[in-house]
Structures are given as structure tokens and as C-alpha cells.
Amino acid sequence: MREITIGQYIPGNSAIHRLDPRTKILITFAFMILLFVIDDFTGYVFPVAFIIAASILSGISVRYMVRGLRPLLVIILLTFILNLFLIKGRVIYEIGPLSITYEGLYQGTFMVLRLVLLIVGTSLLTLTTSPITLTDGIESLLKPFSKIGVPAHELAMMMTIALRFIPTLMEETDKIMKAQMARGADFSSGNIIKRAKSVVPILVPLFISAFRRADELAMAMESRCYRGGENRTRMKKLQMTWEDLAAFIATGVLAAGCLASRFLW
Amino acid sequence: MPIIVKNLTHIYMPGTPFESVALQDVNWTVEDGEFWGLIGHTGSGKSTLIQHLNGLLKPTSGEVIIDGVNINERGVNLKEIRQKVGLVFQFPEHQLFEETVEKDVAFGPRNMDLPEEEVNRRVKEALELVGLNYNEIKDRSPFELSGGQMRRVAIAGVLAMKPKVLILDEPTVGLDPKGRDEILREIVKLREEQNITVILVSHSMEDIAKLVDKIAVMHKGRIVDSGTPKEIFKNYQGLISIGLDIPQITHLMLRLKQKGKDVATDVLSVDEAEAEILKVVRGKGRA
Amino acid sequence: MAAEIVAEGVCYQYPQAADMALKDINLRIRKGEFVAIIGPNGSGKSTLAKLFNGLFVPTKGKVTVDGLDTRDRNNIWKIRQKAGMVFQNPDNQIVATMVEEDVAFGPENLGVPPEEIRKRVYEALEIVELTEFAQKPPHLLSGGQKQRVAIAGVIAMRPDYIILDEPTAMLDPVGRKEVINTVKRLNKEEGKTIVLITHFMEEAVQADRVIVMDKGRVVMMGTPREIFSQVEELKAIGLDVPQVTELAHRLRRWGLKVRGDILTIDEMVECLCPLL
Numbered sequence: 001m002r003e004i005t006i007g008q009y010i011p012g013n014s015a016i017h018r019l020d021p022r023t024k025i026l027i028t029f030a031f032m033i034l035l036f037v038i039d040d041f042t043g044y045v046f047p048v049a050f051i052i053a054a055s056i057l058s059g060i061s062v063r064y065m066v067r068g069l070r071p072l073l074v075i076i077l078l079t080f081i082l083n084l085f086l087i088k089g090r091v092i093y094e095i096g097p098l099s100i101t102y103e104g105l106y107q108g109t110f111m112v113l114r115l116v117l118l119i120v121g122t123s124l125l126t127l128t129t130s131p132i133t134l135t136d137g138i139e140s141l142l143k144p145f146s147k148i149g150v151p152a153h154e155l156a157m158m159m160t161i162a163l164r165f166i167p168t169l170m171e172e173t174d175k176i177m178k179a180q181m182a183r184g185a186d187f188s189s190g191n192i193i194k195r196a197k198s199v200v201p202i203l204v205p206l207f208i209s210a211f212r213r214a215d216e217l218a219m220a221m222e223s224r225c226y227r228g229g230e231n232r233t234r235m236k237k238l239q240m241t242w243e244d245l246a247a248f249i250a251t252g253v254l255a256a257g258c259l260a261s262r263f264l265w
Numbered sequence: 266m267p268i269i270v271k272n273l274t275h276i277y278m279p280g281t282p283f284e285s286v287a288l289q290d291v292n293w294t295v296e297d298g299e300f301w302g303l304i305g306h307t308g309s310g311k312s313t314l315i316q317h318l319n320g321l322l323k324p325t326s327g328e329v330i331i332d333g334v335n336i337n338e339r340g341v342n343l344k345e346i347r348q349k350v351g352l353v354f355q356f357p358e359h360q361l362f363e364e365t366v367e368k369d370v371a372f373g374p375r376n377m378d379l380p381e382e383e384v385n386r387r388v389k390e391a392l393e394l395v396g397l398n399y400n401e402i403k404d405r406s407p408f409e410l411s412g413g414q415m416r417r418v419a420i421a422g423v424l425a426m427k428p429k430v431l432i433l434d435e436p437t438v439g440l441d442p443k444g445r446d447e448i449l450r451e452i453v454k455l456r457e458e459q460n461i462t463v464i465l466v467s468h469s470m471e472d473i474a475k476l477v478d479k480i481a482v483m484h485k486g487r488i489v490d491s492g493t494p495k496e497i498f499k500n501y502q503g504l505i506s507i508g509l510d511i512p513q514i515t516h517l518m519l520r521l522k523q524k525g526k527d528v529a530t531d532v533l534s535v536d537e538a539e540a541e542i543l544k545v546v547r548g549k550g551r552a
Numbered sequence: 553m554a555a556e557i558v559a560e561g562v563c564y565q566y567p568q569a570a571d572m573a574l575k576d577i578n579l580r581i582r583k584g585e586f587v588a589i590i591g592p593n594g595s596g597k598s599t600l601a602k603l604f605n606g607l608f609v610p611t612k613g614k615v616t617v618d619g620l621d622t623r624d625r626n627n628i629w630k631i632r633q634k635a636g637m638v639f640q641n642p643d644n645q646i647v648a649t650m651v652e653e654d655v656a657f658g659p660e661n662l663g664v665p666p667e668e669i670r671k672r673v674y675e676a677l678e679i680v681e682l683t684e685f686a687q688k689p690p691h692l693l694s695g696g697q698k699q700r701v702a703i704a705g706v707i708a709m710r711p712d713y714i715i716l717d718e719p720t721a722m723l724d725p726v727g728r729k730e731v732i733n734t735v736k737r738l739n740k741e742e743g744k745t746i747v748l749i750t751h752f753m754e755e756a757v758q759a760d761r762v763i764v765m766d767k768g769r770v771v772m773m774g775t776p777r778e779i780f781s782q783v784e785e786l787k788a789i790g791l792d793v794p795q796v797t798e799l800a801h802r803l804r805r806w807g808l809k810v811r812g813d814i815l816t817i818d819e820m821v822e823c824l825c826p827l828l
Contacts, residue, residue: 132649164649167691178321179360182352183422184344184376201372204362213644220645223605223637224705225629225661235656235669307694307724412593439721441593441751443790468724471795508726513795513817520821526828535795539802545828546808
């Protein structure tokens with residue numbers, strides 16, 4: 001479980017790392033939408049170029065990002081296969097009742113490319129933005145909506161605490177699993193019911209520990225005078241610079257390219 | 266059932282930016298019935314090493330041989346190995362999960378598919394081995410016990426599997442002096458009664474010095490020294506240079522020796538120091 | 553206004569508990585002092601700590617911090633700013649995913665302006681000697697380092713009193729030393745009042761004053777020398793004494809002329825040399 005590296009923040013001080021998190025979040029959203037605007041292969045030139053440029057600027061190789069796709073390989077393959085077999089059209093090859101069509105091959109490749117770009121694009125956000133900065137960005141972007149009842153501060157605090165405790169709880173899960181395995185527990189064999197039952201010795205201690213942690217954390221926060229978002233100040237204030245402006249301009253170019261590929265060509 | 270560790274190397278997350286070498290070319294032999302202390306500061310590789318001894322971790326290279334069998338070979342029944350080599354983790358009370366103490370202690374033996382009668386017999390025996398009254402405690406929820414009791418229930422959960430080798434990782438951490446002494450007393454008793462091999466991982470040099478026959482010292486993923494407590498604590502400069510301590514009482518004797526006093530320095534407990542000082546004082550009185 | 557923490561006739565009963573966890577506690581912690589509270593598990597020492605900054609309110613009697621009564625909810629934030637608290641489990645008191653952000657958490661809650669927060673955070677990190685870890689995620693730190701982060705988080709709130717509830721119980725010897733050295737420095741150099749709850753006698757020995765608790769009561773109070781020379785009494789309630797203190801005690805029983813209030817190796821060497 002520890003070995004999943006997809007999207008895990010890599011500290012650095014590149015131009016991309018330095019961007020305001022709000023910029024990165026907004027651009028990532030724009031990027032995701034634009035991927036769905038594109039309707040043929042030539043259109044992909046723009047997002048691919050965008051990713052390569054961002055990768056060079058961030059100092060994180062495309063190869064590293066693509067390696068992060070491995071855990072999602074099943075989903076990607078499934079997408080390809082479903083498209084390949086289910087789309088009707090000109091038949092290229094037949095295996096029993098299944099047939100591969102030209103359209104299926106085209107659509108399958110097209111969808112896989114879209115999926116890969118989607119994952120790589122979003123992972124670029126989390127690879128270059130520390131979770132805490134990301135949370136600050138989300139809090140700041142949501143703040144205008146707190147007037148209409150969006151609990152921006154509370155959401156951000158929950159995210160921060162969740163992020164803070166993910167590594168701790170992962171470590172704990174690993175430890176509890178090993179402790180039960182040392183008592184002869186077996187998590188990998190038997191039928192579904194047996195397997196489902198076998199997680200009880202992990203889940204119960206994990207829940208108990210999570211509740212104990214929550215209790216202690218609440219007490220620690222209280223003794224550090226935490227009383228919600230009101231009158232609270234922050235040490236770090238988010239600030240946009242000319243680099244953010246440049247990033248928005250680059251995104252504008254990307255958008256123009258994608259839109260042109262769809263509506264003009 | 267000797268344990269032989271041969272050229273054991275373990276690397277965490279190889280090939281990623283998070284790669285780290287936890288064990289490097291470790292060689293170690295634990296003979297039947299020995300009582301080992303494994304010392305080293307946090308991050309020296311102790312936990313990684315003991316998790317190899319029952320196959321919870323797989324070596325990157327090297328071998329772990331138990332009873333003449335390389336436990337990482339294909340076809341080896343790891344469940345059986347884990348029954349033979351019982352491992353009690355740090356804060357073992359964090360693994361408790363059943364509604365009653367009895368059910369929790371029975372988890373291990375039940376996983377071994379033993380007949381119900383045998384399971385019950387073992388649960389009873391294990392609880393009594395750790396100094397708990399079976400009839401009083403069996404139906405209570407493990408979560409309403411005191412910290413020290415919870416820990417003993419958790420240890421009983423491993424003992425109920427009747428291991429031939431018992432490994433305990435910091436069994437006394439977080440306990441008060443009384444709780445600590447109780448657990449240590451039970452470990453000694455257990456060893457005497459059941460004649461099992463024990464490996465005790467501990468930061469407390471006082472406890473280690475009092476209890477074990479042999480010590481292995483770990484530093485930066487290697488075993489850098491091993492021998493009897495007297496041999497190990499003789500090299501106190503070496504220990505201090507890698508951030509470890511020696512018992513306060515041993516330290517005292519070394520200081521007296523440095524002052525030119527003719528005292529033995531291979532003293533490991535207050536009892537021994539008391540005897541030694543009395544001997545020297547009386548010898549001087551006679552002279 | 554008196555600059556001290558005072559407990560007068562304090563009793564405390566946990567909700568749904570049959571017995572009182574604390575029974576008639578009377579004590580005074582003066583500004584600038586370094587007080588250690590020792591006692592076996594379940595003696596009520598952690599409960600007492602939580603009464604000092606208003607996390608718990610006495611069932612009977614009262615606790616005041618610089619004259620502010622903890623029962624008055626209007627005082628509560630002022631009291632918590634004055635009396636900072638460090639807990640046992642280093643993992644369960646760190647809120648943020650980066651060291652400097654966590655240290656900033658307290659001052660942020662107090663509404664301190666951003667520039668001032670930054671100044672305080674870096675001062676605090678300097679005091680606990682963790683400046684180079686400012687940007688690190690806490691889960692990559694050792695136990696001792698995490699506890700120092702927690703201490704820095706308290707210092708950044710500029711408290712007068714720092715209450716540490718078994719801060720070393722879960723640490724290895726290296727971590728324990730780090731924390732105790734930091735605590736001593738806070739007392740000696742920063743002039744903070746320290747209340748250290750512990751079951752390690754080597755740590756209690758370093759305090760100005762030791763309070764011994766058993767079964768919800770204060771059973772002994774005095775300088776470390778006064779307390780630790782009572783070897784039998786301490787053992788009777790399940791506590792330890794340092795090995796050299798015990799040795800001195802035993803040698804005295806054999807009629808050797810050794811002081812009974814020895815606490816350190818140096819003192820013992822000095823005492824024994826003329827005899828050998």
C-alpha cells in the first residue's frame with residue numbers, strides 16, 4: 001500500500017511548484033474541460049505540448065508521471081477493450097462472436113489518450129503542489145461561497161486533518177495487518193465471504209485507534225485555542241505573481257488551440 | 266529450532282525516489298533456548314530484522330533459515346512459521362479486536378484450525394502465563410482493561426500459539442515501573458517454564474543487562490557487535506558513539522575505575538555492584 | 553494578581569465513574585519553577601494536568617491560573633494561552649501537514665497578524681532547534697522531533713506555563729533526551745514555568761520540585777533529594793529510583809558512610825572514592 005506513488009507531492013522549487021495553488025487548480029479544471037472539447041487526434045497536439053512544457057518546467061519527467069499510471073492500468077485497458085469491441089462499424093477482425101471495428105479501434109485509442117492525459121494532467125497538480133497549499137487554495141477559492149453557506153474553513157480543516165493522518169493511518173494499517181498475520185491471520189485466500197470476514201481483525205483496531213486519535217487531537221486543538229474559523233488569521237497569504245499571469249496566458253493559448261481544432265478545422 | 270540469518274539485505278521501495286536501505290548484509294544465528302537482547306537506536310533496522318524472522322517481510326537478498334528451511338522458498342507454509350516464531354509488536358494492545366478477552370486470545374489458535382477443546386486449553390494456559398486470572402477476565406471486553414492488562418492479553422494472544430521462539434518488540438514501552446517489572450518477570454518465568462527461545466528488542470539497557478544471555482547491537486542496518494552483556498558493555502565507548510547507553514550502574518563502576526579504584530567494571534545490576542563494592546571495602550579494611 | 557497556578561481542595565470525578573480520580577488536591581506552582589509530577593499509572597497525574605489549563609473543570613474545589621478561575625468559561629482562552637499543553641502521543645497532537653504550519657496553528661487561532669506569526673514560528677523553531685525542518689511533513693520526523701514540534705507549537709502562543717503530560721512515554725532514549733533537554737532549556741533560558749508529568753525517574757531528578765501522586769492524592773512533595781532518598785516509600789507505591797540512589801541506599805544498610813540523597817553518578821563517585 002505504501003508503494004503507490006501516483007500523484008504524491010515531490011518537493012521542489014520549479015516555476016510550476018511556485019505557482020499560486022489557485023492558479024494551478026483553475027488551470028487543471030480548464031485543462032480537464034478542454035480535453036473533452038477535443039474531438040479528433042490532431043487536437044491532442046495542444047494538451048500534449050502543454051503537458052510536455054509543464055513537465056520540463058517542473059523538473060518532473062513525463063516518464064515518471066506515466067509510471068504513476070500503473071495502478072490505473074486496469075481501468076485504462078478496460079476502457080480500450082470496451083470501446084474496441086462494443087462500437088459497431090467496419091469490421092477489421094473477428095474473434096468468435098466479437099468483432100473489432102475500425103471505429104472501435106479509433107474510438108478506443110482516442111478514449112485511452114484522453115484518459116491518460118486526464119490522469120497525467122491532474123497528477124501534475126498534486127505532484128507539484130503540497131497538500132497543504134492545495135487545501136489553502138481550495139479554501140481561498142471557496143471563500144466567496146461561504147456567504148451562501150459553503151463551510152469553506154471547515155472543509156479545508158477537515159481536508160488538512162485527513163491529509164495529515166493518511167500516512168499515520170496507513171502505517172497503522174500495515175502494522176495491525178502484520179500483527180494479525182503474526183497470529184496466523186490470512187487475508188489472501190478463501191472465498192469472498194471468508195475474505196470479507198478476515199478484515200474484521202484489521203478494521204476494528206483501526207477504528208478504535210482512529211477514534212482515540214480523533215479524541216486526543218480534538219483535545220490538543222482545543223488546548224491550542226482552536227475555536228473554528230472566526231477571527232482566525234493565517235501565517236501564509238496566497239499571492240499571485242507575473243508567473244501566474246504567464247500560466248494563465250499559456251492556458252489561453254491551449255484553449256484557443258483546442259477550440260480551433262474542434263470548430264475551425 | 267535454530268534461526269540462521271544469512272547475508273540479509275532489505276531495501277524499502279527500490280527504484281523510487283523514496284528508496285532506502287533498511288538492512289545490509291546481516292548475519293546472525295540464534296540457537297535453541299537462547300535469550301537474546303537486540304539493541305540499537307530507532308531506525309537502526311531492528312524492527313525490519315525481526316519482521317524477517319517470521320516471513321512478514323521478504324528479503325531483497327539473503328536468506329532466513331528456520332529449522333533448516335529457507336522460509337522464503339516457494340511452497341513453505343508461512344502460517345506454520347508464524348506459529349513457531351511468535352512476534353509481539355510494539356503496543357500490541359492496538360491489535361485487540363474481539364468482544365471478549367477469551368475470544369481475542371483464541372484468534373491465533375483458531376487460525377491454526379485446532380480442535381475447540383485444545384483452543385480453550387491454550388487460551389486458559391496463555392492467560393495464566395501472563396499472570397491474569399482466567400475466570401475473572403475471560404468474559405470481559407479487552408477494551409475496558411487497564412493499559413498493562415491489555416498488553417498482557419495481547420501477549421497471551423501470541424503465547425496461545427505455543428511458539429518455540431518468542432520475539433518481543435519493546436514490550437514495556439509506555440508502562441509505569443510496576444507494569445514494566447511485571448511484564449519482564451513474566452518473560453523470565455515463561456522462559457524458565459516453557460524453555461523457549463526469546464528475542465527481546467529494547468531500548469532499556471538496564472532491563473537488557475539484567476535479563477538476557479546475549480546481545481546483538483544494530484547500527485545503520487547492520488549487526489555491528491554481538492556477545493554476552495559483559496562483553497558488549499565493556500565496549501561502552503563504541504556503544505555511546507552510536508547513540509546507545511550503558512546501564513547507569515555499569516557507568517558508575519567505569520567511573521570509579523577511571524579514578525584509579527580497583528573495582529570490577531563488568532557489573533550489570535545493582536545487586537552485583539552492591540556485592541562488588543562491599544567486597545572491595547571489606548578487602549581494604551582487612552589489609 | 554498572583555503569578556501562579558493554584559489548586560485548592562480539588563476533586564475530580566469522570567462522568568459515569570464511581571470513584572473520584574482526584575481527591576482533595578492542594579498545591580501551588582510558582583512562576584519560573586520546574587515541577588515534576590510522578591506516580592504510577594492511574595494515580596491521577598494526567599487528570600491533574602488537564603485541570604491546569606481548563607480542559608477539565610474540578611468537580612469540587614477550584615483551579616486558578618494567574619488568578620483566573622478555570623470554572624469561568626470567559627477565562628478559558630486566556631488560560632489556555634497562558635498554560636500551554638503538550639500531550640503524550642506525538643502523532644495525535646500535530647494538526648498540519650508541514651512543521652511550520654503546525655507551529656503556526658496556535659497563534660493563528662489567537663488571531664495574531666501574519667507577519668508576527670511568522671516571526672513567532674521561527675523563534676519557536678529556533679528554541680527547539682528544528683529550524684531546518686520547517687518545511688518537512690511531520691510524519692517523516694522522529695518521535696523526539698515530533699514532540700519538539702508540539703513544544704514549538706505551544707511556545708509560539710507565548711505561554712508562561714508549559715504543562716507536559718508524559719511527553720517522553722512513547723519515545724526512545726535519544727528522543728527522551730532531546731525532549732528533556734529542550735524542556736530544561738525552556739525553564740532556564742526562556743524562564744518558562746514547567747510542569748512535567750513523567751514516570752521516568754531520571755527526568756524527575758532534574759526538576760526543582762517533585763510531587764508524588766498515588767490513588768488520586770498527593771502523597772509526597774519536596775526537592776528531588778528529599779523525595780528520592782525515600783527509596784522504600786517510593787517502591788511501595790510502585791515507583792522506581794535511579795540505580796545509583798538505590799545502590800547508595802543499600803550500602804547504607806550495610807553501614808557504609810554514603811549519603812542517602814544521591815541522585816547522580818558524579819555524586820556517587822565522590823561519595824565512594826574515599827571508601828575504596
